[in-house]
Amino acid sequence: MKLKQAAVLSILSVFVSLSLSACSGKGNEYFNAVVTKVTEDGYTVEPFKGEEILKKASVIALSDTVLSTNEVPVLKPGDTARIVWNGKVEKGEPASLGTVFAIYSLPPLYSKELYQAKNKYIGDASADGRLFGLLSDCFNIKEERTTELQTSEEPYTYMIHFKNKPDTRRMYQAAGCLLALIENCGEVRWDYPSDGGGVKESESLTAESAEELLGIEHIAEYGESEESLSQLLDTLCRLTGINR
Known part of the structure; x- marks a missing residue:
């Protein structure tokens, strides 16, 4: 409703x-x-x-x-x-x-829990998984998925393959946090089956596009302290106008 x-x-x-x-x-x-x-x-x-x-x-x-x-x-x-x-x-x-x-x-989680799960390198797949697991609970992203890393060239990308389309607004919120909390992550990309079932559709958020979307500068700096992360979460709570 x-x-x-x-x-x-x-x-x-x-x-x-x-x-x-x-x-x-x-x-x-x-x-x-x-x-x-x-x-x-x-x-x-x-x-x-x-x-x-x-x-x-x-x-x-x-x-x-x-x-x-x-x-x-x-x-x-x-x-x-x-x-x-x-x-x-x-x-x-x-x-x-x-x-x-x-x-x-x-977001229901306190910034302290997310800040403690921050990750210095995107190549640490287990740390990436723990962080995205927290964010999935935080933003109620329940769809089945697998993940993949692209670290051969910049922007280093965290990729998520969903079996069903996730809520777009919540994925943009989670992706914003990933960009702030994985220090060398430059892009979050996710895909899911189209309505027809055969072809996959994809969406992505880069550090630059996140900064433009949220009206902020240097999103990576928001992961440097619990206080700044709390400010980012406060900004993300207003992100309501995305429908794709």
Whole structure:
């Protein structure tokens, strides 16, 4: 189920600035939560431990109308999300929110776990596998696959062969992390059977294209510390507009 976006042209310019500041926490209140249920009208979520909103509600229903200038991601039970709203909680069982400005997909793993799995050389296949295994759990990539390395010439490439097409947005998120956490990885490429079944389709993300997509510089530097990796994850949580 995909949340509907309200078309309110008279206040569109206001919401542009709200959306741009959402993940940084400037201008509006936000909290992180796990999706526990998908309903006909929206989602039911439970805030993370330690979130301030828990003082008012532990279970929250999100309606199917969200005021947002960004595409709202499709979420499943177990996914995590960042919800940006006006700070008002309406009582009920479950509770609801006054006005929701935006919802972003959020990786469930802490940056510490990913940072500890970083890999200096792409040629270390077992380390690559451990890292991508963590990222697969992080971004809920469950499709069967095999992997292959291209290290004969630059850009050194981590290749993933899927038996079924993975979610495009989640693969771009995982690929961005691989480029930051495998120091000499210059490209992540993945392929999968086309709808016809016989021919394979492929997609890829290079360091340069990732930087352009995310509006950042030197993606490899985001793997140099847990703090910078956390910033990258925060940016990746806003990556919602990829459909290929």
